[in-house]
Amino acid sequence: MSFEQPQSLQAALSALDTHSFKVLAGGTDVFPSAPSGPMTQMILDVTRIDGLSGVTHKDGMTRIGAATTWTDIVQAQLPDAFLGLQAAAREVGSIQIQNAGTIAGNICNASPAADGVPALLALDARVEIASASRELRIVALSDFILGVRKTALAADELVTAVLIPDQPPGTGSAFEKLGGRRYLVISICMTAANILLDHQGRIARAWVSVGSCSAIAQRLHALETDMIGQHPENVQVTQAHLSPLSPIDDVRGSGAYRLDVVKEQCKRAIIKAAQR
Known part of the structure; x- marks a missing residue:
């Protein structure tokens, strides 16, 4: 190895430009997925790169460095629109995993059950990507994750940050997750919501996304549209709203069960986000 x-x-980009590396940050996905026996892959550890971690804000954009850990995100001073993301961060494995696991690792692993993805989708997150031979590019998170364990990242590219545009003032946020136990669990389903109310307490803007119910976490655009002008407690989630989802039957739950749970999760997340 x-x-x-x-x-x-x-230096990291130059290395990726000349050799095929497995990028390592926290290692919380790399090591569990490694085959048994000695590792033969070339490993590129990016945790020592200056400026690749931390949360900053500039010109209407919050920048979360690729090597920023979930603990860093929990402890960061962020607006209420990030409460859902911070709640999701507290659900990533155990405290030890949160101390090591990184935001870029979570999205690059491209698991349907990645805890951070629904909350990031509800924030309209973008992915900043660098390479030695091409200009820096920015891709919407919804276009970055292409399928199970598949992303739009080329072999010579490195995710350098997750970018989140400023949310309208007053936006509240929430995250709901169901698993077989409280910690160290792969989710059965999860829902994130960001809600902005008008002066009469009606929904003015809405962002709702669901994970673990399809190969890629999905925004529920039809639900978001139909919610506008309603009081949060009056929102009805229909099967048509859930049509972008394609949950499977597995050991954690059936597809039908997941859809039933998500319907309730959406209501809870919407009301909770509106209360904030």
Whole structure:
């Protein structure tokens, strides 16, 4: 096994431009998925790269560095629109996993059950991608994850940050997750909602997304549209609203059960986000 630990972004990009590396940050996905026996892959550890972690804000955009851990996100001083993301961060594995696991690792692993993805979709998150040979590019998270364990990232590219545009003032946020137990659990289903109310307490804007109910977490655009002008407690979630989802039957639950739960999760997340 070859192991490299560059301390600059340029060095990391140069390495990716010349060799095929497995990128390592927290390692919470890389090591469990590794085959038994000695590792033969070339490993590129990006945790020492200056400027690749931390949460900053500039020019209407919150920038979360790729190597920022879930604990960093929980502890960051962020607007209420990020409460759903921070709640999701508290659901990622155990405290030890949250201390090591990173936001970019969560999206690059592209698991249908990635806890951070629904909350990021509800924030209209974008992915910042760098390479040695091409200009920096920014891709919507909804276009970045292409399928199970599949992303739009080329072999010579590295995710450098997750970018979140400023949300309208007053936006509240919530996250709901169901699993077989409280911690260290793959979700049966999960829902994130960001809600903005007008002065009469009616929904002015809405963002709702669901994970673990399809190969890729999905925004429920029809539900978001139909909610406008309603009081949160009056929102009705229909089967038509859930049509983008395609839940499977597995050991954690049936597809029909997941749809029933998501319908209730959506209501709870919407009301909770509106109360904030």
